[in-house]
Amino acid sequence: GRKVVVALAGDHAPSFVDHVADKSLAPQNELQILERSTPFFIWANYPLENIDAAVSDTDPLNRMDMVMLAPTIAQQAGLPLSTFYQYLLEMKDATPVVTGANDYMKPDGSTAEFGVDETLDAWVHGYLNLEYNNVGAHAKRDQTLFDAQ
Numbered sequence: 001g002r003k004v005v006v007a008l009a010g011d012h013a014p015s016f017v018d019h020v021a022d023k024s025l026a027p028q029n030e031l032q033i034l035e036r037s038t039p040f041f042i043w044a045n046y047p048l049e050n051i052d053a054a055v056s057d058t059d060p061l062n063r064m065d066m067v068m069l070a071p072t073i074a075q076q077a078g079l080p081l082s083t084f085y086q087y088l089l090e091m092k093d094a095t096p097v098v099t100g101a102n103d104y105m106k107p108d109g110s111t112a113e114f115g116v117d118e119t120l121d122a123w124v125h126g127y128l129n130l131e132y133n134n135v136g137a138h139a140k141r142d143q144t145l146f147d148a149q
Helices: 028-035 066-076 083-094 118-131
Strands: 005-009 040-044 103-105 111-113
Touching (some): 005 066, 040 066
């Protein structure tokens, strides 16, 4: 039959969670990540090809940024990947979660602020340059970055 991959993803806690959350559960930085965590599940009716690439050796929770979910699914399904998706998958190995709170998560689950680790900062700056390459009056979108290879 037809090969099928199904991905189920939830949504993070509502904005009022700060008013009801038990702040003693975790330091502020980790609490923000917990509050904004989104569970996901990937299922297929056939053996996925690259399962080892999707599983973290250092983070038992296998956390990743939502922006990494689509490339991970495409990789698992054995689909051709765009340069952008390839970059995101490589970035996931270095920093699987990037937050809007000026920090990121390392592969072992620990967090760091921007400006602390030049290597991780470079991954994030590269991502932002790719993601927003079409923003602004002088932007020249490079569509080849987003075409599957």
